[in-house]
Amino acid sequence: MLKRIESFFRLKELNTDIRTEVVAGFTTFMAMAYIVFVNPAMISQTGMDFGAAMMATCIAAAAATILMGLYANYPIAQAPGMGENAFFTYAVCLTMGISWQVALGCVFIEGVIFIILTLTKLRQAIMDAIPVSIRYATACGIGLFIAFIGFIDSGIVVRHPSTLVTLGDVTSVPSILAIFGLVVTGVLLIKKVGGAVLWGILITAFAGVLLGVVKYQGVVSMPPSIAPTFMKMDIAGALKLGLFSVVFIFLFMDIFDTVGTLAGVGEIGGFMRQGKLPRAGKAMLTDAVGTCIGAFCGTPTVTSYVESAAGIASGGRSGLVSVVTGILFLLTLFFMPLISMIGGGYQTALGVILRPVTAPALIVVGSMMVYPITKIDWKDYSEFIPAFLVMLIMPFTFSIATGIAFGFISFAALKLLTGKGKSVSWLVYCLAVLFILRFIYLQAL
DSSP states (O other), X not given: OHHHHHHHTTTTTTXXXXXXXXXXHHHHHHHHTTHHHHHHHHHGXXXXXXXXXXXXXXXXXXXXXXXXXXXXXXXOOEEEOTTHHHIIIIIIIIITOOOHHXXXXXXXXXXXXXXXXXXXXXXXXXXXXXXXXHHHHHHHHHHHHHHHHHHHHHTXXXXXXXXXXXXXXXXXXXXXXXXXXXXXXXXXXXXXXXXXXXXXHHHHHHHHHHHTSSOOOOSOOOOOOOTTTTTOOOHHHHHHTTOHHHHXXXXXXXXXXXXXXXXXXXXXXXXXXXXXXXXXXXXXXXXXXXXXXXXXXXOSOEEEOTTHHHHHHTTOOSHHHHHHHHHHHHHHTTOHHHHHXXXXXXXXXXXXXXXXXXXXXXXXXXXXXXXXXXGSOTTOHHHHHHHHHHHHHHHHXXXXXXXXXXXXXXXXXXXXXXXXXXXXXXXXXXXXXXXXXXXXXXXXX
16 A cells, blocks of 8 residues: 555655655644634635535635645645635625625636636646746745744734834743744754654644643534535626626636746745646646635635645655645544644734744745745846845735736836847736736726
8 A cells, every 4th residue: 555655646756755745744734724714714704604614614625635636746735715715705795795605606617717727728828937037036925925924923023003014022922932933943954853844833832732822622523514605606696797807806816826836836845847847737727626616615716825835845745745634624624623722823812813833834934935036147137126026025915916916017017128028928928917907906996
């Protein structure tokens, strides 16, 4: 059996082993387990049943992630996207007044269109059209993005009415716990301990129990019913209302979050070959199918997760990582109390939700992803200015797609206005125009 697993996932060829892949799978899951609670908390504001939304989140994430591992053989996990679920909740349902059933219909239609696009040469053309500097910057930007999330989750960085962000109370127990976890994880990495990131999470969780930040809530519980959201998407309603603009925005966000994550994670994992990601079509098809599965179960757009970098940083290189992560999402349905202890949040006296146990992992992994910055041509303004915008705008706007948008627009403009326009693919100009139209539409909402 073990030899079949090694052969199927080509572990020897990828210079890894089953133990490393399993540890990496656990690490990726721990880094993104928060979505099990955050996604239903957000989309339930539309009137969806919280328990059913949580079931839909776990099932959709498990199905898409396992499919990614078995079909594309990449250690890239998937789940309902942050950003997409915010657009679903606040823009489509609460602002436009569209029911969550019709909104899910829009998501399903978007997923079908994504599948069609993925089966054509367009998806590969989009991947190939990403300029080298933008691709390196995407990896760096994602690293800064998830590190920024880690600092916020730890309470080290907090919001401020005048400066937008500022230093939080680093003497608070949650922040001290996160700093402790950051130091422990760093030491384990320096000592080259196998599965250092995962061990860092577990040690931090144990320390959190001792400090009272992590509270024991039990181990096993029966999962809630998915019936309130299962197959409740209203496709006919979406078509009848002519919500094509909404479908387009969902599609746009899905494609470029996926492309950006695949390019960034592919770079940090060493998967790129001559500037291209092998089996990119399979990875994107998995993403598209996952979106359809998610809408079917009762959750908005499923997309590839940047937290996959946590497992890759632990040595994960094959789809076995994704299979392990997907199985853990399914097991979460029965071990919700245990998972909530590690991946759940800690509510402060001010009502702010912190995640000091997993925050150190995000900060460390984010730092690992910034190394491609040395590959950017810092002597060519037309290359490094767009790259710089990508790196900063991703964390500043909390959006991978927005960072890529600024990169494409500025890259096309600078090349065109400095007489280098012919060196740029026509698709780059087309995408730049589409990104501009997207911004105009979003401002009109």
